[in-house]
Amino acid sequence: MASSSPLLPRHDGSALVVGGPTTVLDLGGLRIVSDPTFDAPGPHGYLTKTEGPALAGERLADVDLILVSHDNHADNFDDRGRVFALAAPLLLTTTGGADRLGAGAKGLAAWDTHTLARPDGGGELTVTAVPAVHGPEDGERDPDxxxxxxxxxxxxAGDGLPTVYISGDNASLRTVTEIARRTPCIDATVLHAGAARVPGKFRERPVSLDSVRAAAAAAILGAPVNIPAHYTGWAHFTEGREAIEHAFDDAGLTSVLRIADHGTWLPLKP
Structure with missing residues (x-):
């Protein structure tokens, strides 16, 4: 991906929240960007973006891998994010998303894996797609x-690397428990929090983790590093940084919470 802007220096073993759900992870010599959203504030259909990203996509033009939890909603995949993602060497997403996005995307069903060679000489990075439920457990389900x-x-995951869980837009603690059972040694999480609520959907119950459930997810997974994302930048996010900090404090988990201004590198190991 060509760029005239100065590239963001790599910071291996760390993550940086750009804004909304968008997170940069430098692991094993690879630069990974999840759920890219780089548009300026403004309306996106029934959703409204309220803040721009902490840095422009051009500064991440050396990306090696894009992860898209779902392409259906602009708060996870906006217009500039789509252009950025489709120009990347590899894009992993849902099976349905890959069908919609075309030949540049590879679809993974839950528990499917994809491996990449690591530039650091440490072997391979394995990416495993894991389940997510984008609403209440009792929400109406489609035919799939x-x-x-x-x-x-x-x-x-990879030899010598922290094992990192990126939740995507998941509101289900039952699903988190299944992931913890099947992946017992998670070192760090990127949790989509913010208690996203959309008028007319599910009686406006959260379609992503609220702050209390984010703290509960951290407890279930037992990760020593937990980085919230997806809690500011869009009007339908209803719980921000203060609520997250309060929930982790109430749960006695402040020591495992890593939250900072967007654009700040955070280590993926304690």
Whole structure:
């Protein structure tokens, strides 16, 4: 991906939240960007973006891998994010998303894996798609069993690397428990929090983790590093940084919470 802007220096073993759900992870010599959203503030159909990204997509033009939890909603995949993602060497997303996005995307169903060679010489990075439920457990399901739409999270793992769980837009603690059972040694999480609520959907119950459930997910997974994302930048996010900090404090989990201004590198190991 060509760019005239100065590239963001790499910071291996760390993550940086750009804004909304968009997160940069530098792991094993690879630069990974999840759920790219780079548009300026403004309306996107029934959703409204209220803040721009902490840095422009051009500064991440050396990206090696894009992860898209779902392409259906602009708060996870806006217009500039789509252009950015489709120019990348590899895009992993849902099976339905890959059909919509075309030949540049590879679809993964829950528990499917994809491996990449690591430039650091450490072997391979394995990306595993994991389940997500984009709404309440009792939400109406489509013929494929999905609530709202098909969504996946991701687990990134490799020898000598922290194992990282990226939740995608998941509101289900039952699903988090299944992931913890099947992936017992998670070192860090990127949790889509913010208690996203959309008028007319599910009696306006959250379609992503609220702050209390984000803290509960951290407890279930037992990860020593938990980085919230997806809690500011769009009008339908209803719980921000203060609510997240309060929930982790109430749960006695402040020591495992890593939250900072967007654009700040955060280590993926304690």
């Amino acid at each position: 069993g999905e609530v709202n739409c098909q969504v996946v999270g991701f687990v990134l």
